[in-house]
Amino acid sequence: MKLQHLKYFVAVFEEGSFSAGAQRVNATQSGLSMHVRQLEDRYQVQLLNRSSTGVTPTEVGRRFYRDAVRVLHAATEAEANLRSLSGTVTGHVTVGLMPTFTRALLGPALLRFTEEYPNVKVTVREAYSGELSRQILAGELDFAIVPAFDADIRLRASVMGSDKEYLVVSADSDIGLDGPVRLSDLQQLDLVLPSRENVRRRKIEQYFATNGIESGRIIELDSMFTSLDLVARSDWMTILPGILCLPDLDGRRRRVIPISDPELTVDYLRIESMSVPLSDSGQALYRVLTDELSTVLDQMK
Secondary structure, three states: OOHHHHHHHHHHHHHHOOOHHHOOOOHHHHHHHHHHHHHHHHHHHHHHHEEEEEEOOHHHEEEEEEEHHHHHHHHHHHHHHHHHOOOOOOOHHHHHHHHHHHHHHHHHHHHHHHHHHOOEEEEEEEEOHHHHHHHHHHHOOHHHHEEOOOOOOOEEEEEEEEEEEEEEEOOOOOOOOOEEEEEEOOOOOOEEEEOOOOOOHHHHHHHHHOOOOOOEEEEOOOOOOHHHHHHOOOOOOEEEEEEHHHHHHHHHOOEEEEEEOOOOOOEEEEEEEEEOOOOOHHHHHHHHHHHHHHHHHOOOO
């Protein structure tokens, strides 16, 4: 069995037709059909159900898809490791990041990456998890960093790290002056929160329901920097991950208060296409981002 067989099958599986799969891998429709049929005949299995409207995978096909993408990833990672060791990492990597990452972590990461890998071009796109997932599936991103969520079968998700959520209030607020707060002890929590499209919003609401926390007024705002500005100017509060709060540890415009009994956590995932292995330049950028994440998380302890 050749890697080309795996690539062709994965293309047809994900695109749902031989014609779309052939366009994706720059092959002929008859060529793809022949390669998939050879696999089925050789191993006496049926991988795809064919119809006039396209193809659908059989249960055997679904299992083989998982194995195929695993092999493709392993082969690409092995090649990427060799290139990295030889110092010949080149190319163009496009990464999608949520606003959480762009405030305190992205700048240092890009400075380090451009010094270590001067021959790699980097493009960064900022969006929330739903849009970043869509861009991955559309082939517009090499990988993205998002909060933990139930990933699509076509996406590979790897845990990158775990963070804590904090209550953020204005510098003039008297909340949390003595240390960590239990949100259920606070009355009339007027909060600035992301919309329900955001994965973190759903987790915050679940935390509130589980722990009997009642909120007051809520402003839905999918703009991290506007949320921070609003909190600094008023009695409105927000809940943010630790890596976004690092610049506010000095307490000049906002104060960052740990949440306790229980803590509210957020896990970060790297997501990428299940069928398109991450390039050596993408893996290099991910390693740098992971190192910077660890540094920031250590500073928040």
